[in-house]
Amino acid sequence: MRIFFFILSILLLVEGVSGDEKVKVTVSGMKGDSVTLKPGDAEIQTGDWILWKFNNIIIFKMEKTNKVYTSDADIAEKFKGRMQLDKTGSLTITNISTTDSGPYQLQIRKSTGVIPMEYNVSVKGKNTVSVMAGESIILYTDLKEIQGNDLILWKFEDHLIAGINKSGDQFFSHDTSDERFKGRLQLDRHSGALTIRGSRSTDSGVYHLNMSSSSHSLQRSISVTVSVFDADVVKTVTVMEGDSVTLNPDLTQIQGINLILWRFGASGSVIAETNGTEISYPHLTEIFGGRLQLNHQTGSLTINNMRTKHTGLYQLKIDHNTGISSMAFIVTVSAITVSIDWKMIAFALSLVLNLVLVLIAVIVRIKKGYISRPSNRTPW
Template sequence: MEGDSITLNSGRTQLMGDDEIVWMFGIENALIAEINVTADIFTLYDDVLDGRFRDRLELDKQTGSLTITNIRTEHTGVYKLQINSARKSFNLTINVKSVSVKEGDSVTLNSGRTEMKDDLILWTFLSENTLIAEINKSADSMSVFEDVLDGRVRDRLKLDNQTGSLTITDIRPEHAGYYKLQINCVKESFILIVSNEISVMEGDSVTLNSGLTEIMDDDLILWLFLSENTLIAEINKSADSMSVFEDVLDGRVRDRLKLDNQTGSLTITDIRPEHAGYYKLQINCVKESFILIVSTRLPVPVISSNSTNCSSSSSSSYCSLVCSVVNVGHVTLSWYKGNSLLSSISVSDLSISLSLPLEVEYQDKNTYSCVLSNPISNQTTHLDISKLCHTCSDSVHCCGSTEAVIRLVLSALVGVATVILLVYDIRSRRAQQDQAHIHTPEA
């Protein structure tokens, strides 16, 4: 990895008395290190090749091995070792700094400097080897070249005049690729990966676009599922082969992958929640990634009254309501008064149940609704206050079922007592009349 150190081993555990060791680099066979044990000479030639190895080479005086520190991309290439008449070679590949960013966001490619001196700083987009920004501190000039690359970086480049770092705003897929920074003679590279966030409903299909209109004869296209870093599809144009690997990932993508043989785009059919995650596209050396978000079908929210919480004042009555949903996923549950948001709650659990309370006035004439939503759909239930909310004087709906029963029983008892008293009174009057009739003398 860029910035790391590496040791190219000579294969010796100890140098012999007559050993002559030579280390060379590149197609120029530039001499970068030499050992002559007989003459007791250990020499580093780190000023060759524009000084790219300066202060980076170390020789092991016991084994003759060569260490390169603080690796940069310009150190990529073939290293040759010659010990007396024996020869050996190493092919060194440097992985550049990888920077991932979501489409629409901004990213800063850091120069590594805290301040500039008499530096010449160049930023190049390597895919087309095009200069996009330049700082010449000695000439006190700073330029961005926004009209290159068919204008794809227009109004998106910002240079830091203190550090030389480059910021790219409002990232798009066409900005993905290799960027090279050169400060004087020192070079460094970045690979920019643009993540496209795509939302799809469970059961639907989605196409991850390669961005190509046609595959070239030497293109190698790889599709990987990054969560397990598993290869799921491949196109090798030079070998005239196109493959999908459906039995990987425990068969979760079996019978669901389709490759476009003209563009290399990948279609996933009958999406399920287990297909959510990161997908990486690699076309030769250019990489791009996609974040696939799978939304489940939304249930309809249910509004119910919480009558035990009914409260009243001298002038008005209030009713407590609750909006509920079960077995939700990545969703937001909200109460609206007309078009105005009153309250909301969000979760990202596939099995949790949600409830959101609301208190309204019985006489309220506004329209209320409860909305369950995810990034691509929503379900709405409208509140009917007249059906769910009643004044607290209503014994059945507002004051609680227990209190209502008690009141009904008391009313019945009072009625029965009244009837008993009335019957007793009538019978008493009749008894008095009969007694008076018995004691009256005959004429």
């Protein structure tokens, strides 16, 4: 029997290091990113042999402490000055391009056998985002689902504005020192994508994404441009979900109004208009659904019971006797967040349960006669 288990353990050991079970990792990047491919849980020890390949062509190998770069002239030219191998066996490629897409193979030869890994790297277009003022800025991570050990950090210039630490179950978004993003940041807990609602011209700039997991890390810079609508006056309005807001153009200085048009969104769909006598709400009724109220005398537009989908750019055009005037309102509707203190709820439930158990115990003891009932006799 002992011989049988000895043979079985040898077979399992050989099967475990045969290299048939290859670890495969998918990495999505964009042009200009820096990507680091890591050995994962495989700890590199002194004396281990490391081999990196791209499309089955050797690009790096390390024996003990000696690093040997590729002898392939095409590969050497392709990655010239953009590739680095550190002592942990991690391979970093900077300023990646679409031609860097493909399979990267890693082999780690240890005294116990060979550990094979493969990284399927795909690189897409450039990191630029352009929107009109009032539209939402959406910055993607290219992740479908954040894994247990993923760390994601978002920065605007040098300021940390949002992040996710999945292993610590931490999700946060906060304002910079000048509060430019106050109430406008939304972090997707599944993909790590960052949304900035009600964009303004001050949101233009470079946003930095840092992602890290056990298998790879990525650094990305995204250039964002927010174009401002060409209007005589641009105003910014921020409200909470459920509130009503009145966009007031203050037409006291304008005489002889012929036509007032209110438009919404980048498409510029007319949502309210009046010629001074008749009022209509021609488009986007599925979005506003009876919430709009236009004052034909003042030109003000009231939106009742607002929702986050009403965030955006509202454009006003006024045709009057002396010409045409225009205004724009950038409206941001912040969602109402309810904070639940689960620890306090658990403590309260535990307290109630303990009181119920004590009450039951008292009733049981009374019924069994362990606790005497008070006498009804009147003392002499």
